[in-house]
Every structure is written in structure tokens, then in C-alpha cells.
Amino acid sequence: MEKTSKCKVCVTGGAxxxxxxxxxxxxxxxxxxxATLRNLDDRCKVDLLKSFNGADSRLVLFEADIYDPDTFDPAIQGCDFVFHVATPLLHTQGYQFNNTTEATIAAAKSIAMSCVRSGTVRRLIYTGTVVSASPLMEDGSGFKDSIDETCWTPLNLSFAYSDSFLRSYAESKTLTEREILSYGTDANGTGGLEVISLDAGLVGGDxxxxxxxxxxxxxxxxxxxxxDMYQKLxxxxxxxxxxxxxxIDDICEAQIFCMEQPSINGRxxxxxxxxxxxxxxxxxxxxxxxxxxxQEYLDGPNREIKWGVTKLVEKGFEYKYDKKMILDDCIKCARRHGDLQQ
Structure with missing residues (x-):
């Protein structure tokens, strides 16, 4: 890995x-x-990014929108690595896309092709979500014994506590992840681009x-x-x-870990x-x-499904935050912003 001072990276959805x-x-x-933002006139977001140490000399902001996928190309040019983090949560009318799934897949294709055309990008690291990795059986009859990287969410099923937003989000993220992984090197190591899909759990912390x-x-x-938020949980x-x-700190460290490996690809x-x-x-x-x-919150289901995920740890990544630290930091964050009064 070359010295970081010579390394240029792109982050979509930087704010x-x-x-x-x-x-x-x-x-x-x-x-x-x-870093890309949808709107460079959004002073709140721009000022946040420009307030970071080193931003004055090593941060360049670009305007780009998932719904106008070719706009990401200038931000990608000349970069060594690309982190594709941006994702739309709500559908924006008035574009050529009928829903968020169409838009996110088109953006993934465009970003992957920009990486290939650049001649400089070595690895594309996509921020996926565990929502695309359900261990449910395809016929909906129950869960597998464990959840791991071989699990893909069956999009033909309906789930308890679901709504149109959550169904759209699951479809969008699942299909987009499959699409972006198709641009990666195959089992024989052929293909010009290493593609990582890093599927994050529910993110907490500060x-x-x-x-x-x-x-x-x-x-x-x-x-x-x-x-409403409990229904989502x-x-x-x-x-x-x-x-x-x-x-939040662990998932971002994991992204950087995936960038700094000599060679890595897959899910x-x-x-x-x-x-x-x-x-x-x-x-x-x-x-x-x-x-x-x-009491109703304490009476939820107690399933025996195992967390069978070891790939990232086997590569050498170490998590620093356990359940206690995650939940404690969520409370600190919410208290600071006035969302928890006690």
C-alpha cells in the first residue's frame, strides 16, 4: 500500500x-x-465537511446525484479507491426513473463503469446493508440455522412490520448489491476491478x-x-x-480496512x-x-439463529465496540441532541 499522502479516494454521499x-x-x-453531495449550495452540509481537520488542503467537494448517475464521473477521475455510500431513501419524482431501485441500480452501473474507465481506481467499496442478507427460507417457512454472506433476502416474501418504504428499501439495496458485485473480479481473478460489498448492520453510536x-x-x-421507529426495529x-x-466507528474502520488490504473482493x-x-x-x-x-418491549421473540459471519475477522479486522458501547453511545448522542430528556 502506498503512502496515504499520495492516495486519493472518493466518497459518495459524503455528508x-x-x-x-x-x-x-x-x-x-x-x-x-x-466527496460528493447532492447540492453544493447546502451550507450546513458543506460547512460540516469543511470543518474537518485537513479539509482545507485535502478535501474536494463535487455535486452529484443518484438520480443523475453520470454526475459522479468527475469525482471518481484520478482516484485510487471509491467508497460508494450514497443511497436515496425516498423516490424523487421528475426523473427518468420510476422508483429508488431503478435509480440506485443505474447509479451503481454508472459508478462502476466510471471506476473502470478511470484507469486509476483499483477497488470499489460499496456500502450495502444486512437487509439484503435475510436468512429466511425462500418459501418463507422459517429461518436457516445461521446468517452469513451466502444469505440473500427473498424479495417475493412479505414480512411482519413491513410497509411500502421498507419493501422498496430492501428491494433497492438487494438488487443494487447484486448488480455492483457483478463488476468485480471473478473466482479466477479476472476482471479489471476489485469490488467489495460491505453490508452494515443497524448502525449506532455518535x-x-x-x-x-x-x-x-x-x-x-x-x-x-x-x-414508527420501533416498528422498523x-x-x-x-x-x-x-x-x-x-x-459507526467500526463500520467506517471496516471500510478503510477493506481499502488498505493488498487484495480483497466479494461480499x-x-x-x-x-x-x-x-x-x-x-x-x-x-x-x-x-x-x-x-413490558411489551421485553417480550419479543427469542430465536436461536447463529451469527455465522467470520469472513471479515478472518481477514484480520477487529471490532472495538460491543453491544453495551453501541447502545451507550446512542443514548449519549440522543441526549446531546435533545431527543432523550432524562
């Missing part, structure tokens, strides 16, 4: 929860970063943004009694058997803990009794 944390880490480690991220709001939903549990969780799930919603509620009840956790 998001994960994107901003990743950009900050990369700058701290000495990389030059090309944030550099000025508000509590939605994934953190989901993780504290049993403290705020936010029914239960949806993940019904889809995945339990809820894989990962700290990796990334979560340090695999817990039930009832286990999360029980932790809160024990350690934060001032919030008076409802």
Missing part, C-alpha cells in the same frame, strides 16, 4: 451519517478525499451531524416510545431473525453483535431504569 464519519476518518489518516441519525433513533425507540428482527448492530457482512429487540430492551431496563421500559 450523510456514515459518509461524514468516513470522510473525517480518511482525512485524519492523511488521505486526499473527493454522529458528527447536527441531529440524531435515523438508525440511532431506531435503536433508542424503546426509550422514546417512538412507535421489529421489521429488521422479523427479516433477519435478530438485529445485527454495529458502531462481507459487518456487525459486532446479533441481538434480539428484547435483549436491547433488557439492557436499557437494567442500565437506564429512569426510562421505564415497557
Amino acid at each position: 450523510g451519517y456514515m459518509g461524514s464519519w468516513l470522510v473525517n476518518k480518511l482525512l485524519e489518516k492523511g488521505y486526499t478525499v473527493h 454522529t458528527l451531524q447536527l441531529y440524531t441519525p435515523s438508525s440511532v433513533v431506531v435503536l433508542i425507540s424503546q426509550l422514546t416510545n417512538n412507535e 421489529r421489521y429488521l428482527e422479523e427479516l433477519l431473525g435478530k438485529v445485527p448492530v454495529v458502531h 462481507f457482512l459487518c456487525a459486532s453483535n446479533y441481538v434480539s429487540s428484547a435483549e436491547i430492551a433488557s439492557y436499557y431496563q437494567q442500565h437506564f431504569p429512569e426510562f421505564h421500559v415497557k
Whole structure:
């Protein structure tokens, strides 16, 4: 691996929860970063990124939009590595795409082709989600014994606690991940680009943004009694058997770890803990009794599915944050932003 001062990387969706944390880490480690935003006139997001140490000399911002996929090309040119983090959560009308799935697949194709054409990009690291890795049987009759990288979410099934937004998100992320992996080197090592898909669990911890991220709001939903966000937590549990969780710092370190390996490609799930919603509620009840956790939150399902994911750890990656640290940091974050009053 060459010295980081000579290495240029691109981060799509640079002002998001994960994107901003990743950009900050990369700058701290000495990389030059090309970061994309949908709107360079959004002063709040631009100012956040420009406030990072090293941003004045090693951060270049580009305007690019998933719904206009060719706009990512200038940001990618001249880079050694590309982190594709950006993903639309809601469909934007008025473009050539009928839904978020069409848009995200088109963007993935365009970004992958830009990487190939650049002549400089060695590896494309896509931020996927464990939502695409359900261990449910194809016929919906039950769960497999474990969840690992061989699991793919069956998109023909309906899940408890689901809604149109969650169905659209699962379809979009699953099909886009399959598409982007198709651009990678095959089993024989042929193909000009190494492609990593790093599927993140539900991300918790702190944030550099000025508000509590939605994934953190989901993780504290049993403290705020936010029914809509609790439904999303239960949806993940019904889809995945339990809820894989990962700290924001660990997932970003994992992304950089995947970049810094001499050679790596393929699909990796990334979560340090695999817990039930009832286990999360029980932790809160024990350690934060001032919030008076409802009994219904403690009565969730208790499945015996194993977390069979070892690929990333076998490569040498080490998680630093356990369940306690993730949930504690979620509470600190929410308190700081006024979303938890006690």
C-alpha cells in the first residue's frame, strides 16, 4: 500500500451519517478525499465537511446525484479507491426513473463503469446493508440455522412490520448489491476491478451531524416510545431473525480496512453483535431504569439463529465496540441532541 499522502479516494454521499464519519476518518489518516453531495449550495452540509481537520488542503467537494448517475464521473477521475455510500431513501419524482431501485441500480452501473474507465481506481467499496442478507427460507417457512454472506433476502416474501418504504428499501439495496458485485473480479481473478460489498448492520453510536441519525433513533425507540421507529426495529428482527448492530466507528474502520488490504473482493457482512429487540430492551431496563421500559418491549421473540459471519475477522479486522458501547453511545448522542430528556 502506498503512502496515504499520495492516495486519493472518493466518497459518495459524503455528508450523510456514515459518509461524514468516513470522510473525517480518511482525512485524519492523511488521505486526499473527493466527496460528493447532492447540492453544493447546502451550507450546513458543506460547512460540516469543511470543518474537518485537513479539509482545507485535502478535501474536494463535487455535486452529484443518484438520480443523475453520470454526475459522479468527475469525482471518481484520478482516484485510487471509491467508497460508494450514497443511497436515496425516498423516490424523487421528475426523473427518468420510476422508483429508488431503478435509480440506485443505474447509479451503481454508472459508478462502476466510471471506476473502470478511470484507469486509476483499483477497488470499489460499496456500502450495502444486512437487509439484503435475510436468512429466511425462500418459501418463507422459517429461518436457516445461521446468517452469513451466502444469505440473500427473498424479495417475493412479505414480512411482519413491513410497509411500502421498507419493501422498496430492501428491494433497492438487494438488487443494487447484486448488480455492483457483478463488476468485480471473478473466482479466477479476472476482471479489471476489485469490488467489495460491505453490508452494515443497524448502525449506532455518535454522529458528527447536527441531529440524531435515523438508525440511532431506531435503536433508542424503546426509550422514546417512538412507535414508527420501533416498528422498523421489529421489521429488521422479523427479516433477519435478530438485529445485527454495529458502531459507526467500526463500520467506517471496516471500510478503510477493506481499502488498505493488498487484495480483497466479494461480499462481507459487518456487525459486532446479533441481538434480539428484547435483549436491547433488557439492557436499557437494567442500565437506564429512569426510562421505564415497557413490558411489551421485553417480550419479543427469542430465536436461536447463529451469527455465522467470520469472513471479515478472518481477514484480520477487529471490532472495538460491543453491544453495551453501541447502545451507550446512542443514548449519549440522543441526549446531546435533545431527543432523550432524562
